[in-house]
Amino acid sequence: MAALEIDNVRKVFGSKTEVLKGINISIENGEFLILVGPSGCGKSTLMNSIAGLEDITDGRILIGGKDVSGSSPKDRDIAMVFQSYALYPSMNVRDNIAFGLEMRKVPKEDRLKEVDRVAKMLQIEHLLDRKPSQLSGGQRQRVAMGRALARKPKIYLFDEPLSNLDAKLRVEMRTEIKKLHQNLGTTIVYVTHDQIEAMTLADRIAVMKDGIVQQFGTPQEIYDEPANIFVAGFMGSPAMNFIPAPIQKEQDQLVAKVTTADGRTYSLPLGQRGAALKDYEGRQVILGVRPERISEVNITEVEREDVVVVRAKTEIVEPTGPDTLIHIDLNGVEVGCRVAPDSAVKAGEEMDFMVDLSKAVFFDSETEARI
CATH class of the missing domain: 3.40.50.300 (P-loop containing nucleotide triphosphate hydrolases)
Known part of the structure; x- marks a missing residue:
């Protein structure tokens, strides 16, 4: 060799x-x-x-x-x-x-x-x-x-x-x-x-x-x-979600804003990533989140600073056996979520999803390079 x-x-x-x-x-x-x-x-x-x-x-x-x-x-x-x-x-x-x-x-x-x-x-x-x-x-x-x-x-x-x-x-x-x-x-x-x-x-x-x-x-x-x-x-199956998200300042902290199909808006904290995104305040970036990072609510995790609970209507439900893939709408794009089968609801019903931002990545909307 x-x-x-x-x-x-x-x-x-x-x-x-x-x-x-x-x-x-x-x-x-x-x-x-x-x-x-x-x-x-x-x-x-x-x-x-x-x-x-x-x-x-x-x-x-x-x-x-x-x-x-x-x-x-x-x-x-x-x-x-x-x-x-x-x-x-x-x-x-x-x-x-x-x-x-x-x-x-x-x-x-x-x-x-x-x-x-x-x-x-x-x-x-x-x-x-x-x-x-x-x-x-x-x-x-x-x-x-x-x-x-x-x-x-x-x-x-x-x-x-x-x-x-x-x-x-x-x-x-x-x-x-x-x-x-x-x-x-x-x-x-x-x-x-x-x-x-x-x-x-x-x-x-x-x-x-x-x-x-x-x-x-x-x-x-x-x-x-x-x-x-x-x-x-x-790389990744299902593929990473790409959500166009404006970066705004709230209470001296930068957040990414997402809105569900029925008009509910949520602020996603950027935490330590805020420093890298300070030049993007008032601009739109692409938020990348893997489907497994949008899951059913886990009461032991929701208190973390980088976790936000989002309530949204399920549009498509795809059972795969060990997981169920659910599609919701955030900022006008289809977003895949991976939940436990016994937590899934039927298509058309609302569900609470835990968005874990600990592994989220952000991309420049123009160059498509990771920020």
Whole structure:
């Protein structure tokens, strides 16, 4: 395994289409990096550049401190797991896993030992004599992972490996990949558009949009302290609420004002955030609050200074099992709230909601950057 450094990498297709716009990312040995973002953000191009499948226009890519920017894929000592599995249909599972080792002239006895080791690790020993056409999607993905694991490269690259699987199998395979990383301590770069995969698997996440890394940090940093509205809205399910809110002064304290659909107005205290928002007095900002921070009233919490109880009419009620999502109207926008199922009321009824501002974030209405 090895550290990875991406130093000011640019990629231009043709003369004008700039797909990667000065990417800077650095991870240590054994870290799990996830590149996440919507389609067309440049994450797969960056992955292919790390693998050597795309030439970069400018910058450097270093693996284990060695500049591999001009090296061919075979000289980078990486292994890649593709979205499409890329298994050889005429070979059985055993031969598919061993193929890379055979190309590297590994002796047959050592190849067989390595195949047995990987098959045991992935629990596919009973599939070794089957052809890919006889396997389910999840089994094929395990074989593709096995072929990569048998290589023992410096870095593993996963290109949306779970996107072809059904929801239940995706969760199971996600757990297997997490377990694999914990057991092996390997350096992994993983591309996905699924923010749940990003949050659950990563040591560090690079959130990309339009060829630019919008934020690079740990999953918790990105969830709690998003750099801008794009990151805040992309990471988290359900998405963060964005409420346009005027900042006003009341009794020498700055507050954010919110009004329900039936005209009830509430003052949300800014507390220590007031200092950062002093230049916004008399202006409108975007208040960002996660749905789990707007919940049923908890009598042990309501006395806190950063908690306000808001009474509002429920517009939509969505039971999910462990939680119920309720939609209300604040300042003319739809706001999602997450409550316990036994606390939920029916659509059209009023309910008291506890708004916890301890994790609230504020964004500039024009730049959309976090204040």
